[in-house]
Amino acid sequence: MRDEKLLKKAISLMPKLIYKNVSPVGTDYQTKQLKKGDSIVLDFGDHQVGRLAFDLKAKGSHPDAPAYLRLHFAEREIELTENPKEYNGWVCASWIEEEYIHVDVIPSTVKLPRRYAFRYVKIEVLDISDKYKIYFDNVVCTSESSADDTKLVALNTTNELHKSLDKVAIKTLHDCMQLVFEDGPKRDRRLWIGDLRMQALANYETYRNYELVKEGLYLFGALTNDEGRVGACIFLEPEPEVDDTFMFDYSLFFINILLDYYRKTADLQAVKDLWHVCKRQIELAMNNLDDNYVVADSDKLGWCFVDWNLGLNKQGSAQGILLYALEAAIELAQIVEDVLVEEEYAQYYLQIKTSANKFLFDSENGVYISGSITIILKH
Amino acid sequence: MRDEKLLKKAISLMPKLIYKNVSPVGTDYQTKQLKKGDSIVLDFGDHQVGRLAFDLKAKGSHPDAPAYLRLHFAEREIELTENPKEYNGWVCASWIEEEYIHVDVIPSTVKLPRRYAFRYVKIEVLDISDKYKIYFDNVVCTSESSADDTKLVALNTTNELHKSLDKVAIKTLHDCMQLVFEDGPKRDRRLWIGDLRMQALANYETYRNYELVKEGLYLFGALTNDEGRVGACIFLEPEPEVDDTFMFDYSLFFINILLDYYRKTADLQAVKDLWHVCKRQIELAMNNLDDNYVVADSDKLGWCFVDWNLGLNKQGSAQGILLYALEAAIELAQIVEDVLVEEEYAQYYLQIKTSANKFLFDSENGVYISGSITIILKH
Numbered sequence: 108m109r110d111e112k113l114l115k116k117a118i119s120l121m122p123k124l125i126y127k128n129v130s131p132v133g134t135d136y137q138t139k140q141l142k143k144g145d146s147i148v149l150d151f152g153d154h155q156v157g158r159l160a161f162d163l164k165a166k167g168s169h170p171d172a173p174a175y176l177r178l179h180f181a182e183r184e185i186e187l188t189e190n191p192k193e194y195n196g197w198v199c200a201s202w203i204e205e206e207y208i209h210v211d212v213i214p215s216t217v218k219l220p221r222r223y224a225f226r227y228v229k230i231e232v233l234d235i236s237d238k239y240k241i242y243f244d245n246v247v248c249t250s251e252s253s254a255d256d257t258k259l260v261a262l263n264t265t266n267e268l269h270k271s272l273d274k275v276a277i278k279t280l281h282d283c284m285q286l287v288f289e290d291g292p293k294r295d296r297r298l299w300i301g302d303l304r305m306q307a308l309a310n311y312e313t314y315r316n317y318e319l320v321k322e323g324l325y326l327f328g329a330l331t332n333d334e335g336r337v338g339a340c341i342f343l344e345p346e347p348e349v350d351d352t353f354m355f356d357y358s359l360f361f362i363n364i365l366l367d368y369y370r371k372t373a374d375l376q377a378v379k380d381l382w383h384v385c386k387r388q389i390e391l392a393m394n395n396l397d398d399n400y401v402v403a404d405s406d407k408l409g410w411c412f413v414d415w416n417l418g419l420n421k422q423g424s425a426q427g428i429l430l431y432a433l434e435a436a437i438e439l440a441q442i443v444e445d446v447l448v449e450e451e452y453a454q455y456y457l458q459i460k461t462s463a464n465k466f467l468f469d470s471e472n473g474v475y476i477s478g479s480i481t482i483i484l485k486h
Numbered sequence: 487m488r489d490e491k492l493l494k495k496a497i498s499l500m501p502k503l504i505y506k507n508v509s510p511v512g513t514d515y516q517t518k519q520l521k522k523g524d525s526i527v528l529d530f531g532d533h534q535v536g537r538l539a540f541d542l543k544a545k546g547s548h549p550d551a552p553a554y555l556r557l558h559f560a561e562r563e564i565e566l567t568e569n570p571k572e573y574n575g576w577v578c579a580s581w582i583e584e585e586y587i588h589v590d591v592i593p594s595t596v597k598l599p600r601r602y603a604f605r606y607v608k609i610e611v612l613d614i615s616d617k618y619k620i621y622f623d624n625v626v627c628t629s630e631s632s633a634d635d636t637k638l639v640a641l642n643t644t645n646e647l648h649k650s651l652d653k654v655a656i657k658t659l660h661d662c663m664q665l666v667f668e669d670g671p672k673r674d675r676r677l678w679i680g681d682l683r684m685q686a687l688a689n690y691e692t693y694r695n696y697e698l699v700k701e702g703l704y705l706f707g708a709l710t711n712d713e714g715r716v717g718a719c720i721f722l723e724p725e726p727e728v729d730d731t732f733m734f735d736y737s738l739f740f741i742n743i744l745l746d747y748y749r750k751t752a753d754l755q756a757v758k759d760l761w762h763v764c765k766r767q768i769e770l771a772m773n774n775l776d777d778n779y780v781v782a783d784s785d786k787l788g789w790c791f792v793d794w795n796l797g798l799n800k801q802g803s804a805q806g807i808l809l810y811a812l813e814a815a816i817e818l819a820q821i822v823e824d825v826l827v828e829e830e831y832a833q834y835y836l837q838i839k840t841s842a843n844k845f846l847f848d849s850e851n852g853v854y855i856s857g858s859i860t861i862i863l864k865h
Contacts, residue, residue, distance in 0.1 A: 168730050169721050171674070172578035199551035199615040207586040211600060212723045221590060236578040295550070342548050344591045351547050 110329045113380065114347060117325035120318050121286055122253035129155055129248045140166050140240040146231040149246060154182060154226050156282045156292040157250035160218040163210050167239035170213040174241055175234040180204035180225035182293065187229045202294035207233070213241065222251070224282065224293035254284040254314050280309050284316065286343060287323055297350075298323055299340040300357045301412060304364050311371050320368050321377060327361055328384040335387040337361045339412075355395065355402070355411035355425050358388050359432035366435040369442060382443050389436055392429050393455065400455075400462040402426045404477060422477030423467045430459055489708045492759065493726060496704035499697050500665055501632035508534055508627045519545050519619040525610040528625060533561060533605050535661045535671040536629035539597040542589050546618035549592040553620055554613040559583035559604035561672065566608045581673035586612070592620065601630070603661065603672035633663040633693050659688050663695065665722060666702055676729075677702055678719040679736045680791060683743050690750050699747050700756055706740055707763040714766040716740045718791075734774065734781070734790035734804050737767050738811035745814040748821060761822050768815055771808050772834065779841035781805045783856060801856030802846045809838055 131149040139147055163174060181187045181204075191203045204223045235241060262273045283289045287298035288306040307320040326341050330349040337358040338349035362385045369378050397403050404422040405411075411421040413428075433456045440449035469476045510528040518526055542553060560566045560583075570582040583602045614620060641652045662668045666677035667685040686699040705720045709728035716737040717728035741764045748757050776782050783801040784790075790800040792807075812835045819828035848855045 169727055171676075171721075171729070173580040175580035199613055201552040201554035201588060201613040201615075206588070209580060209585070209600060215724060221588060234578055234580040236580075297550075342550075345594060348548055350550070 108331045108333065108335055110331075113325050113329035116380070117322050117329055117347070120322035120325065122316070122319055122322075124251045124253055124285065125255060126157075127250045129153075129157070129250050131246050136246065137242060137244050140242050141232045142237070142240050143232055143234050146229055147243065148184070148187060148227055148229045149243075150184075150227050151248050152226070154224070154278060154282060155248045155250045156222065156224045156252060156285070157248045158219060158222055159228065159246070159248055160216065161246040162214060162216050162244040164214040164242055164244055165239040166242065170236070170239050170241075172234075172236040172238075173209040173211045174213060174232065176208050176210065177231040177233055178206045178208065178219070179229045179231070180223040181227045181229070182225055184227050187227060198294060204293070213239075216245075222292075224291075252281050252284050253286065253316065253319060254281040255316070256281070258314055258316075260313055260315065276309065277313055280306060280313060284310075284314065284319060287326070287341070288319060290340075297340045297342060298326060300327060300337065300360050300364070301339075303327075304360050304367075307364055307367060311367070317368070317372050317374075320364070321372075321374070324361070324365055324368060324377065324381060328381045331384070331387075334391065335384070336391055337384065337388055352409070354409060355392065355421075356428045357412055359392055359428055361385065361388055362432045362439065363435045366439055369439070375442065378439055378442050382439065382445070385436055385439055386448065389433065389452065389455075392432070396459070399466060400458045401466050402429060420477040423463075423475045424477075426459065426463045426467055427475060430456065430463070433459065487710045487712065487714055489710075492704050492708035495759070496701050496708055496726070499701035499704065501695070501698055501701075503630045503632055503664065504634060505536075506629045508532075508536070508629050510625055515625065516621060516623050519621050520611045521616070521619050522611055522613050525608055526622065527563070527566060527606055527608045528622075529563075529606055530627050531605070533603070533657060533661060534627045534629045535601065535603045535631060535664070536627045537598060537601055538607065538625070538627055539595065540625040541593060541595050541623040543593045543621055543623055544618040545621065549615070549618050549620075551613075551615040551617075552588040552590045553592060553611065555587050555589065556610040556612055557585045557587065557598070558608045558610070559602040560606045560608070561604055563606050566606060577673060583672070592618075595624075601671075603670075631660050631663050632665065632695065632698060633660040634695070635660070637693055637695075639692055639694065655688065656692055659685060659692060663689075663693065663698060666705070666720070667698060669719075676719045676721060677705060679706060679716065679739050679743070680718075682706075683739050683746075686743055686746060690746070696747070696751050696753075699743070700751075700753070703740070703744055703747060703756065703760060707760045710763070710766075713770065714763070715770055716763065716767055731788070733788060734771065734800075735807045736791055738771055738807055740764065740767055741811045741818065742814045745818055748818070754821065757818055757821050761818065761824070764815055764818060765827065768812065768831065768834075771811070775838070778845060779837045780845050781808060799856040802842075802854045803856075805838065805842050805846055806854060809835060809842070812838065 129151050132152040133150060136147055136149060141147060179187055191200065191205055194200050194203065204225060206219065210217055232241065262270065264270060282292050283306060285292065288303050289296045290299045290302040303323045310316055310320065326347060327337050330341060330347060331337055332349065332353060336353050339352040339354050339357045340350045342348045342350060365378060365381055365385060395403050402422055402425040408417055411425045413421045413424040433452055437449055437452045437456065440452060463475060467475045467477065508530050511531040512529060515526055515528060520526060558566060570579065570584055573579050573582065583604060585598065589596055611620065641649065643649060661671050662685060664671065667682050668675045669678045669681040682702045689695055689699065705726060706716050709720060709726060710716055711728065711732060715732050718731040718733050718736045719729045721727045721729060744757060744760055744764060774782050781801055781804040787796055790804045792800045792803040812831055816828055816831045816835065819831060842854060846854045846856065
């Protein structure tokens with residue numbers, strides 16, 4: 108389903124990106140003249156999310172053939188020694204940040220149109236004619252983020268380790284804050300609800316960019332599947348669209364993210380706008396219970412995320428997450444003064460909690476486990 | 487030397503390119519859905535010089551990773567079976583028409599900015615995620631040329647072989663006629679004086695684009711080396727500049743090209759504008775004679791082109807080409823009514839011709855040869 112009113116509001120909340128030009132550090136790269144087979148590594152001093160531009164210049168005769176270059180971007184220098192052709196993981200290799208480009212006119216300014224997440228870039232001269240050598244000038248990365256460092260709340264501590272951890276955490280958050288909270292700016296680059304929940308919480312203690320959280324909530328609320336289920340992630344391009352991945356826990360997290368947001372902003376209008384989306388998620392989750400008020404287990408891979416371990420049984424966790432979401436939904440019902448729903452959810456909460464204790468609690472180990480694992484353990 | 491007045495006139499003569507959209511033939515490529523490792527070959531039916539654009543579309547889930555494609559352009563289909571990495575010739579490999587591109591947004595329209603000379607293009611899917619397949623739609627090559635086919639003079643013949651030869655020749659000329667007469671639109675792509683001379687003659691019998699010849703003459707006249715020598719070729723980008731290659735015969739051909747042009751157009755102003763350039767080329771060539779009025783031989787590779795055989799001695803040919811240029815210069819002197827120069831050149835002509843017969847004529851074989859070869863033969 109596509110709620111145009113909510114979508115319009117989401118798009119109006121999309122931030123303006125803040126751009127910053129960063130130059131390579133600690134190298135006199137401009138003096139290095141390169142011939143066929145030569146290469147140069149540039150270090151931008153810190154992790155960047157942005158676009159690369161440079162002037163490509165020549166020494167010698169007028170360039171009489173294009174320069175054929177390979178650019179390889181890397182977050183850590185050691186990546187530059189790796190051959191992308193040997194990569195064989197399950198993440199699509201098209202995310203590897205390498206480009207082969209021909210530059211026809213030298214001198215000229217080359218602007219790479221794509222965005223990269225990197226600190227280092229290695230530029231190899233695959234081929235030029237022997238009538239000239241090339242060198243680089245005015246290399247610049249135009250970094251982009253919607254995080255405004257002037258609004259950053261300082262961490263109040265004298266603990267140096269905590270300071271260091273905080274610095275890395277904030278840099279990571281900064282680089283993920285783009286037109287939406289991206290799960291990661293290097294690959295995927297999407298708004299995932301599991302990431303949004305944690306990024307929003309970290310953001311409340313640091314950049315306090317409430318609009319970016321609100322935008323995310325309205326996007327997920329506007330773009331659901333045919334039965335109104337909140338999706339696991341949203342694509343922005345070529346136009347905003349929900350992915351066809353839906354997960355039991357991710358859909359429910361929408362409710363908790365909305366409550367967290369309300370607690371920080373007291374934005375009652377947003378809760379009113381999105382309350383029907385929350386109710387629909389509870390309804391869909393309740394449809395997934397068995398007669399004993401236990402979340403039905405499933406052998407469908409990824410039906411409930413919880414953890415990257417896809418082989419792990421998720422039933423017990425799903426039961427807990429439903430309770431976590433119900434608790435938030437009850438508070439939101441109070442906020443929008445939906446008394447009947449509040450009472451209904453309170454009853455659900457008690458029944459589901461009782462069932463968890465009855466069917467999913469492993470008293471021997473003192474943990475909640477899944478029903479099916481219990482069965483497996485009994486075998 | 488850079489004559490701004492001549493250069494300005496040259497640039498004002500630069501033609502408007504004529505664009506034509508050409509679609510692939512004989513294939514329902516739109517129906518072919520491609521996954522990682524698949525490829526497709528598109529045939530544009532005839533040789534094209536132009537730029538490629540296409541819509542890249544997806545079937546399946548929303549694309550969740552870029553499409554990484556390799557495009558390989560070929561004039562003949564057999565080239566597509568060749569691996570550019572195995573190429574080891576002396577022409578710079580950066581001319582090989584292949585590209586590796588990432589397409590981040592699908593569906594989207596992809597426009598390749600570079601110009602290619604090709605009939606076939608092979609597109610390989612190096613990597614996409616397994617959540618979708620891709621297919622191509624609205625593939626178009628926007629061909630470009632300054633040759634206007636509506637102005638083409640028909641060949642008056644009933645000989646089918648001559649018709650076929652003429653068709654190929656005209657197509658070749660058409661594809662070389664760009665902002666200047668290019669030596670070839672696939673690689674190099676420059677205005678060379680040796681090519682200009684022959685292309686101009688072919689053009690007079692076909693497209694009759696006199697301005698394109700005139701532009702070439704003014705470019706060569708405007709951009710000479712420090713001593714006023716006409717260069718072997720001209721670069722247009724980033725701004726018009728003469729190459730640092732100069733050849734005895736190529737500099738002299740300027741005179742013959744100007745005379746051929748005048749004979750077709752009666753453009754007296756052009757002859758007047760460029761007459762001093764012609765005189766300087768004769769002067770420089772005369773400085774290259776020995777006391778016997780024989781062109782001094784040289785072991786400098788490429789001092790005089792004549793032929794691609796770099797090992798061939800060029801002295802005898804150079805003597806002949808100087809006579810050929812002097813003959814044209816004498817006629818141009820008459821045209822601009824430069825009587826003193828006409829008489830001077832007539833004297834040179836007699837002396838140089840006499841010397842050729844005396845020192846370079848091999849009466850046994852009835853051919854003119856080089857002095858040094860004669861010596862070698864005598865050993």
